[in-house]
Amino acid sequence: MARRARRLLTQLIATTTLGSLAVLGGFQPAKALIPYVYVPRAQELEGAGLGIAQAASRLLRMGQAGDAARLAALTVQLLPDDPRGWLLLAEAQLRSNQTKDAAQSLVRAKALDPRNPGIWFAEGSLALRNGNPKEAVGLLQQGLKLDGRNAGAYFDLGNAQLLLGNPRQAVKDWERAAALRDGFWEAINNQGLVLFEQGERQAAIARWRWALKIKPDAAEPTLALAAGLFEQGDKHRSEAIELAGRSLDGDPNYVLESYQKDQLWGDKLRAATQKLLSAQELKPVVERANANASPERHSEEDL
Numbered sequence: 150m151a152r153r154a155r156r157l158l159t160q161l162i163a164t165t166t167l168g169s170l171a172v173l174g175g176f177q178p179a180k181a182l183i184p185y186v187y188v189p190r191a192q193e194l195e196g197a198g199l200g201i202a203q204a205a206s207r208l209l210r211m212g213q214a215g216d217a218a219r220l221a222a223l224t225v226q227l228l229p230d231d232p233r234g235w236l237l238l239a240e241a242q243l244r245s246n247q248t249k250d251a252a253q254s255l256v257r258a259k260a261l262d263p264r265n266p267g268i269w270f271a272e273g274s275l276a277l278r279n280g281n282p283k284e285a286v287g288l289l290q291q292g293l294k295l296d297g298r299n300a301g302a303y304f305d306l307g308n309a310q311l312l313l314g315n316p317r318q319a320v321k322d323w324e325r326a327a328a329l330r331d332g333f334w335e336a337i338n339n340q341g342l343v344l345f346e347q348g349e350r351q352a353a354i355a356r357w358r359w360a361l362k363i364k365p366d367a368a369e370p371t372l373a374l375a376a377g378l379f380e381q382g383d384k385h386r387s388e389a390i391e392l393a394g395r396s397l398d399g400d401p402n403y404v405l406e407s408y409q410k411d412q413l414w415g416d417k418l419r420a421a422t423q424k425l426l427s428a429q430e431l432k433p434v435v436e437r438a439n440a441n442a443s444p445e446r447h448s449e450e451d452l
Contacts, residue, residue, distance in 0.1 A: 198227035202234055205241065214244035225257075232262035239271055243278070251275055266296035274305050282312040300330035307339060311413055316343045334363040338370045339413065345377060346415035353377055368400035369412060376421040379428075386428075393425055394434045401438035408444045 205220035218241035224234040235258035242251035252275060258268045269292030276285035289306045293299065307322035320343050326336040341356035357374035360367060375392035378385035402408045404426065409419050426435050 194227055198224050198231070198234065201227065202237055205237055209237075209241055209244065214241050217241040218245050218247065225254075230261060232258045232265060232268070235261065236265065236267055236271065239268075243271065243275060248275060248278060264295060266292040266299065266302075268292075269295065270299060270302045270305070273302065273309075277305055277309055277312075282309040285309040286313070298329055300326045300333055300336070303329065304333070304336050304339075307336070308413065311339075311343065316347065319343055332363050334360040334367060334370070337363070338367070338373070341370065341373060342413055342415065342418060345373070345418050345421075350377060350380070366399060368396045368403055371399070372396035372403050372422065373414075373418060376418060376425045379425040380421050389425060390428060390430045393428075393431055397431075397434050397438040401441040402444045404435055404438035405442050405444060408442070411444070 201220050202224040205217045205224060208214075208217035208220065218238065221234065221238035221241050225231075225238055228234050235254050239251045239254035239258060242248070242254060251271075255268060255272050255275065258265070259272075262268065269288050273285045273288035273292060276282075276288055286306065286309045289302050289309065293302055293306070296302070303322045303326035307319040307326065310316075310322060311319040320340050323336040323340050327333045327340075330336075337356050338360040341353040341360070344350075344356060345353035354374060354377045357370040357377065360370040361374065364370075371392050375389040375396065378392070379389035397404055403412075406419055406423065409422065414422075425431070
């Protein structure tokens, strides 16, 4: 165990003094207090490290990625040879937008456990975040050779394939993701994005309605569905207006065409959405959304 880790955990362990022990024993302590410091054993260091890792994991699930990263960093100091700690740290860093640090943590994790599929998946996600979809595909596919039932990996793989201009393969990957994880509305929503661009409007609308049955307050399929319905004419206009207002009140960033593009919306869907948002009935909603939109902050919160 590293000396620094021992010192670090020692500071976390409750300490006492000979003086206080003397009081408990019924005799007067000396005036000069001599500290007694408990030195933890290796097994206790390991237990503490794993406990801190569990706390970091809970924070990560709660969306507190920055706090999770700080705790995970303490874990790897206590357990530097455990790849799980480095992988946890990398994911927390990735979600808190510390991409360079995440890459270094993944290097450490892979050196310790090169056959851990989670490490390959995390590297693929990082490559995708850094705008390298081709690299992401290779990393994700390698991870899927080790764990072929990871829904999140298939979702990222679909995103990478779409960025590489392979929309049909992207839909297949998202279909696989949705089949592997119940309630994976994001994968179902993304299928709709591609189907709309391919002219399969009714199939796209069906996907978005399906996604909203799973996640009724999801802003993205709500606005996409509104745009698809608005294109169909007056018979769906009132529903489209109501859905658009609900979506923009839930997430004003979707009022921005640049943000829609970042979310992989194609040219046809963005054009349909602009027509919808030009409707007179939506003018106050659109103005409010433009005033409140903050895509940079939103992306940090969603990591």
